Amino acid sequence: MNRFWSSRIQNVIPYTPGEQPRNQQFVKLNTNECPYPPSPKAVEALREAVGGSLRLYPDPECTDLRSVIARREGLDIKQVFCGNGSDEILAFAFQAFFDTDREVVFPKVTYSFYPVYTDFFGLKRREVPMNPDFSVPIDLLCGNNGGVVLANPNAPTGIAVGLDTVEKLLRANPDVVVIVDEAYIDFGADSAVKLINRYPNLLVVQTTSKSRALAGLRVGWAMGDAGLIDGLRCVRDSVNSYTVDRLAQAGAEAAIRDEHYFQFIRCQVMKTREWTRSALEGKGFTVLPSWTNFLFVSHPGRSGKELLDGLRERSVLVRWWDNPDIRDWLRVSIGTEEDMNVLVNALAELV
Amino acid sequence: MNRFWSSRIQNVIPYTPGEQPRNQQFVKLNTNECPYPPSPKAVEALREAVGGSLRLYPDPECTDLRSVIARREGLDIKQVFCGNGSDEILAFAFQAFFDTDREVVFPKVTYSFYPVYTDFFGLKRREVPMNPDFSVPIDLLCGNNGGVVLANPNAPTGIAVGLDTVEKLLRANPDVVVIVDEAYIDFGADSAVKLINRYPNLLVVQTTSKSRALAGLRVGWAMGDAGLIDGLRCVRDSVNSYTVDRLAQAGAEAAIRDEHYFQFIRCQVMKTREWTRSALEGKGFTVLPSWTNFLFVSHPGRSGKELLDGLRERSVLVRWWDNPDIRDWLRVSIGTEEDMNVLVNALAELV
Known part of the structure; x- marks a missing residue:
């Protein structure tokens, strides 16, 4: 707050974007980004447009x-x-x-x-x-x-x-x-x-x-x-x-x-999602059905915050909200198969 | 207008950006862009970031x-x-x-x-x-x-x-x-x-x-x-x-x-601006002193709209506002020396 702020912004609570760490030490499953690079044709078009x-x-x-x-x-x-x-x-x-x-x-x-x-x-x-x-x-x-x-x-x-x-x-x-x-x-x-x-x-x-x-x-x-x-x-x-x-x-x-590459991305993400869902259910997690590039996950024996912190200690970032309706849930973006293996193993250690 | 529009937008008159023609047929002096390409170092950094x-x-x-x-x-x-x-x-x-x-x-x-x-x-x-x-x-x-x-x-x-x-x-x-x-x-x-x-x-x-x-x-x-x-x-x-x-x-x-390239651009634009100002004054135009990359120009014998239209017929785009305070004035961006030669000659034909 500052004495020059308008009444419009004095009481608003802005959106908090997911953390964008400035180094690469994390398996980053917190902002629903795609784990694959953009279409090679998009990369080529960008180079040409520069x-x-x-x-x-x-x-x-x-x-x-x-x-x-x-x-x-x-x-x-x-x-x-x-x-x-x-x-x-x-x-x-x-x-x-x-x-x-x-x-x-x-x-x-x-x-x-x-x-x-x-x-x-x-x-x-x-x-x-x-x-x-x-x-x-x-x-x-x-x-x-x-x-x-x-x-x-x-x-x-x-x-x-x-x-x-x-x-x-x-x-x-x-x-x-x-x-x-x-x-x-x-x-x-x-x-x-x-x-x-x-x-x-x-x-x-x-x-x-x-x-x-x-x-x-x-x-x-x-x-x-x-x-x-x-x-x-x-x-x-x-x-x-x-x-x-x-x-x-x-x-x-x-x-x-580039329809072809688009289909590759969506199919790959959906395949990895279903593998992850089934792996997590096998470890006793509750996983909502998902039509997205993320899963909403909870565990009957652990709070969401415990899981969030435990994952962070294991260099895995996911998203959690301090909100009573969903406090025991994590939102986990779908990464590569390798990313999701790391996630599943890390979560298994925490329960 | 549309029946779904909010009252917020029903009465607003939005800003009109300067024309961005989709082909290269014009000498484009209407949106105060720089006539020189960006710094080669910026181009290189962009290629690397793609x-x-x-x-x-x-x-x-x-x-x-x-x-x-x-x-x-x-x-x-x-x-x-x-x-x-x-x-x-x-x-x-x-x-x-x-x-x-x-x-x-x-x-x-x-x-x-x-x-x-x-x-x-x-x-x-x-x-x-x-x-x-x-x-x-x-x-x-x-x-x-x-x-x-x-x-x-x-x-x-x-x-x-x-x-x-x-x-x-x-x-x-x-x-x-x-x-x-x-x-x-x-x-x-x-x-x-x-x-x-x-x-x-x-x-x-x-x-x-x-x-x-x-x-x-x-x-x-x-x-x-x-x-x-x-x-x-x-x-x-x-x-x-x-x-x-x-x-x-x-x-x-x-x-x-890239401070060096920045200095090149600003000095070059200022030099061309002063050349243009003096050339236009020599043809009987009134030109305000300018500390920018454009000139504000009028002529005692021609309306702003006449000059605008005449320039457009000669493939030169400049900016004009249908506003009583400045209706007899044109805003002319500073282009390359060649661009400004075209502009000065075109304006000279119109008076």
């Missing part, structure tokens, strides 16, 4: 990147918006579509940035309690709200809902925007993109940070009705017109074009 | 980049914040330091993003009219306000004030934050950085987009008291924790280290 043209501003509309995404998804380019990671797009969407007079609703256990957005933008929120199995109580997100946010699959639980459920949400909330945050969609769940042409209130958000192994580049995109996309553009041009730099645009475009 | 590590999130604190800036400026790293271009940092600063109950003041003719920020963030503003010679009426920015924003040198006029004037502003407004936007500081004016340790209400904002020839990378930074820097961090972590990607951090760091 040069004299960096003196020029980027295309603020990300035209080439948006047209590649639109073509892949069977959309019009006007239905696609690109931003500096899905977090920026979510922040823009909260400002573009939610008003201060009605509650934004989302599950109580979900991406911990959502309540930060509502606080920071002065919005009201209603967090609906989870079902006992950590599934999302969809009925409680239907009606009587000013907007809905659903991470599908959900984080940090890893649980996905089907498109019939997403459609139920869209029908039950026809007058407000339903944001479906699909950061983890490529690891086994169904994307709501195919519903966009039928539901003008649907905004789907995706990212290159997970399945395209480009967390370091900061590119996300939203897909929805052209009117919603215009709203995001309006917010962007009210704060910073050029949020996706030239290299990020070039790298993301090449990565999204 | 690779497998892009799968990992960037350092959200930009530690290496901030420490290079801090060392160069004789500051502590806690006095430096990095963001996605100076526009993002300005947007963060308006949210971090200005409150809705008191007017933010800035000159009437200045960077056209400032009134967009006040509108979008629900702040009140008071725009003070310029002196007849387009200099800033400093006395009108002293006291009775909730914050001050001064572009120094000012845009689009190009006129700078001295540090004595900046200091007067800081002393006259001790209880509010004074933002000094130094996007163009490297082309002849004095930076207020040396005042930071004496004025806890001073925030200085700079960018790699002009004198470091890296507009395509999106890196800006703010310097000020550690308490102000913490406020910017609080805003960032309430909207998007990782706004400066891995490549942008690496490229900006190398560019800022």
Whole structure:
């Protein structure tokens, strides 16, 4: 705090990103990064894009990147918006579509940035309690709200809902925007993109940070009705017109074009996930079913904090939240097979 | 407009960035980019940074980049914040330091993003009219306000004030934050950085987009008291924790280290600017004195719009605003000597 701070920031509790250690001594399973390098074609495109043209501003509309995404998804380019990671797009969407007079609703256990957005933008929120199995109580997100946010699959639980459920949400909330945050969609769940042409209130958000192994580049995109996309553009041009730099645009475009490598990454991650899940269950851990590149794990005989600290002593970083709803759980990103062997052995030592 | 838009965006008029043509047919003097490529050392550092590590999130604190800036400026790293271009940092600063109950003041003719920020963030503003010679009426920015924003040198006029004037502003407004936007500081004016340790209400904002020839990378930074820097961090972590990607951090760091190339760019631009100014005055144009990489130009016999359109027909892009205060003026970025020859000849044909 400082006497010059505005009232807007005096009471906000910002998001805490996962630790980014500055050396390589850890098996890093704490921020859901991809354990494989980005597509060789993306690397090549990036090397080519490095040069004299960096003196020029980027295309603020990300035209080439948006047209590649639109073509892949069977959309019009006007239905696609690109931003500096899905977090920026979510922040823009909260400002573009939610008003201060009605509650934004989302599950109580979900991406911990959502309540930060509502606080920071002065919005009201209603967090609906989870079902006992950590599934999302969809009925409680239907009606009587000013907007809905659903991470599908959900984080940090890893649980996905089907498109019939997403459609139920869209029908039950026809007058407000339903944001479906699909950061983890490529690891086994169904994307709501195919519903966009039928539901003008649907905004789907995706990212290159997970399945395209480009967390370091900061590119996300939203897909929805052209009117919603215009709203995001309006917010962007009210704060910073050029949020996706030239290299990020070039790298993301090449990565999204490389369908073959993308399939390799997602299949490999899903395979390693299922191996890890079964290995941990064999050691007595409880593991939620996951449609993501992470597992949500607990053990009946150990607290989450004990496991977190024990893993850190063994040079393994995972994510834990000091939150009563999930205090006994760890979120473990899926690394390479070797990483997961280290994790499983380390956890086995701790129980 | 769309029925799902929030009231926040229904009435805002966003910033309009200068045109970024998608082909190379123009002499592009419309967005104050550097006509020279970035430092060869920055290009090399970028090529080296392209690779497998892009799968990992960037350092959200930009530690290496901030420490290079801090060392160069004789500051502590806690006095430096990095963001996605100076526009993002300005947007963060308006949210971090200005409150809705008191007017933010800035000159009437200045960077056209400032009134967009006040509108979008629900702040009140008071725009003070310029002196007849387009200099800033400093006395009108002293006291009775909730914050001050001064572009120094000012845009689009190009006129700078001295540090004595900046200091007067800081002393006259001790209880509010004074933002000094130094996007163009490297082309002849004095930076207020040396005042930071004496004025806890001073925030200085700079960018790699002009004198470091890296507009395509999106890196800006703010310097000020550690308490102000913490406020910017609080805003960032309430909207998007990782706004400066891995490549942008690496490229900006190398560019800022390359003092020799930086001096080459600024001297070359200033030399070409003075040549252009004198050539245009020789053709009967009025040219304001400039401490930037652009000139503000008018002609007694032609309207600004006539000159703008005539230049475009001759494949030269410059910037013009449909604003009664400056309707007869063009902002012309300083390009290469060859670019400026084309510009001078084209303008000569039009009068």
